Amino acid sequence: MSKPIIALNADFRVAAGDKPAVSYVPAGYYDALIEAGALPVILPPLEDQQDLDQVLRMVDGVLLVGGADLDPRRDGWMLHPAVRPLAPRRETFDRLLARTVCERRIPAFGIGLGMQLLNVTMGGNLFLHLPEDLPEALPHNDLLDPAHRHTLELAPGSIMDRVYGDGELRVNSRHHMAIDELADCFRVTARCPDGVIEAVESTTEDWFAMGTQFHPEADTASALDLRIFEEFLAGVREHAEPMRLVA
Template sequence: MSKPIIGINCDYKPVARNTPAFAYLAAGYFQSIYNAGGIPLVVPPMDDPESIKQALDHVNGFVMIGGGDLDPRNDGFMLHPSVRPMDPKRETSDRLLIAEIAERRMPILGIGCGMQLLNIQEGGNLFLHIKEDLPNAVPHMDPHDPNHRHTLEVESDSLVGRVFGDGEIRVSSRHHMAIDEVAPGFRVTARCPDGVIEAIESEMMDWFAIGTQFHPECAAASALDMRIFEEFVDGVRLHAEQDLRLVA
């Protein structure tokens, strides 16, 4: 088939004084999709379920990007003082997207809060602040170093295992929330040595879905990190080809 089209959400900044509202996206996300052989198609925040469905009709897979914090009040929890919620316009759109993606079993790669939302959508939950919930954990964010990295331990029989192989692995980390209970149908495929979950993958035969808490798209990412996107785009292409055969 031709190159798979990969949808990608984006962030949102509301009107502020003399600055208009705008949607924006770190270039590492769409550039990584493009470099891996896909065609990125940016989907701006929308609050209409029918528009979301129609947009998804035109893509073969989806990348849910990182960003601000998910508002725990949307899942029945109290707002922790450390939480800095993303703009509600983006979160509303993201939740509509993830629900429809899950319904369709569309291939998805969730990064950062994108992985966290994938886990929540499917029935898991989150630690709201690592420093309090897991006091023995290593730092997972350095406010003075956006390229902060820590080591990673991976399961060999997984996509991230194929990507990183043996040897010491270091990944870019900038989060204070993390997965607590893993959603049914998913398994943990990478952790920080302190136990914090850093990657999950679907165990469902009908859904190619993966999430990384670390950021393979950022400026500090390695060539190995880039292979996350290559594996994902290849998986989307295979899924699309199978769908074409079924239609034929």
């Protein structure tokens, strides 16, 4: 059986001084996909919808990677002082990619910012700064402990339950934004004990999509976290008609 081809978006850094503009992806994302049995393909920040459509016809799924913060002004909100917006070129492409993925029901996995983007694209919204929006919440971005981890409360029968139900349950946490209002097409499958949403899955019958607020690809992840990527690829194989066959 051929390996599924998974497209990844990339972070973007603008040119500065004698340093050229670059796109880059932390190796953990594509290393995890390769180890789980996929062939990753990194996408540049395309501007033309037809170009993106052509590329997506050649892949079986999309992984939306983490990064800085979505600019809330693009969704009609004010800019909070704690928000660190993405490079505009990346955010413009990410939103185009996410909208296309959602409209075409392409299998998707969003991590960190990627999960937040899927939720916003489908009509949800975000807490802009947890220490202010949920002052009673646990620290989700501990500057004194980059390896900070917390437990999860799992929804029975969910992908997260299959991954962690019988294992040690502590995941990394390094974010200050999070899902507030959940889009109607998703259900919560894991929460931090303080109630912050940590994982979601699509409830749409013809769309396999999932997301985690934590980072199963990171150096601070556990060996058990790799199973999330295996579950994603299993869902791609089971639920998706290969995108390359779509006209």
